[in-house]
Amino acid sequence: MHCWDIHTHREGQPDSIFQAGNSKMVEGIPVSLGIHPWELDFNWETHFEKIKREADQNPCVLAIGEAGFDRLKGPEISLQKAAFHAQACWAARLEIPLILHCVKSHDLFLEYLKSAKNPPCIIWHGWNQKPELAAQLLPFPVFFSFGRQLLHPGSNAAKWLAACPIDRVFFETDDSELKIESIYQAASLILQLPEARLAEQVIANWNTISKRKIS
Numbered sequence: 001m002h003c004w005d006i007h008t009h010r011e012g013q014p015d016s017i018f019q020a021g022n023s024k025m026v027e028g029i030p031v032s033l034g035i036h037p038w039e040l041d042f043n044w045e046t047h048f049e050k051i052k053r054e055a056d057q058n059p060c061v062l063a064i065g066e067a068g069f070d071r072l073k074g075p076e077i078s079l080q081k082a083a084f085h086a087q088a089c090w091a092a093r094l095e096i097p098l099i100l101h102c103v104k105s106h107d108l109f110l111e112y113l114k115s116a117k118n119p120p121c122i123i124w125h126g127w128n129q130k131p132e133l134a135a136q137l138l139p140f141p142v143f144f145s146f147g148r149q150l151l152h153p154g155s156n157a158a159k160w161l162a163a164c165p166i167d168r169v170f171f172e173t174d175d176s177e178l179k180i181e182s183i184y185q186a187a188s189l190i191l192q193l194p195e196a197r198l199a200e201q202v203i204a205n206w207n208t209i210s211k212r213k214i215s
């Protein structure tokens with residue numbers, strides 16, 4: 001059973017996508033590359049040129065990200081928007097997903113989705129927002145990655161997982177110390193589905209939305 005962890009900050013875990021971000025490139029392991037809104041500066045376009053080249057040529061780059069919007073931390077919104085648009089465009093061009101970081105900015109994200117002509121598949125990571133907001137996102141190619149919040153019964157994450165279409169679901173450990181198996185266990189209890197079934201579903205979901213496959 002391969003319980004894929006689609007977003008982790010811990011390097012060297014099996015079946016996981018390591019969040020390499022904007023920093024170093026790790027050889028031979030699946031990674032996501034991108035510029036987090038917190039790391040944006042006036043010089044972001046130069047960094048992004050390198051990321052574009054690497055993502056284009058290296059098949060281990062499975063996703064672009066984390067990229068997105070943050071009203072609590074990071075530079076002015078116009079800069080965040082420009083960087084997000086550029087990164088979304090590149091993910092769409094490579095036909096790989098973008099991993100979204102979105103804090104107090106769902107209006108900006110919706111604005112993007114409504115105006116985008118060719119958005120990539122976007123995975124909102126660490127989903128713990130109200131189910132009403134999730135429902136607004138369903139008309140768009142938006143997917144949901146659930147992490148540690150699933151361990152709290154009654155959390156928004158647990159509520160939405162129970163209602164979310166199963167083909168939109170992913171799991172992650174993010175920056176926690178948890179094992180990915182404990183997230184699958186929690187999800188299995190919520191959905192009343194065996195963990196092995198969830199593991200297969202996540203792989204199928206990924207392979208449906210990405211040109212770069214996992215197994």
Ligand SMILES: [Zn+2]
Nearest residue numbers: 007019174175
């Ligand atoms: Zn993260």
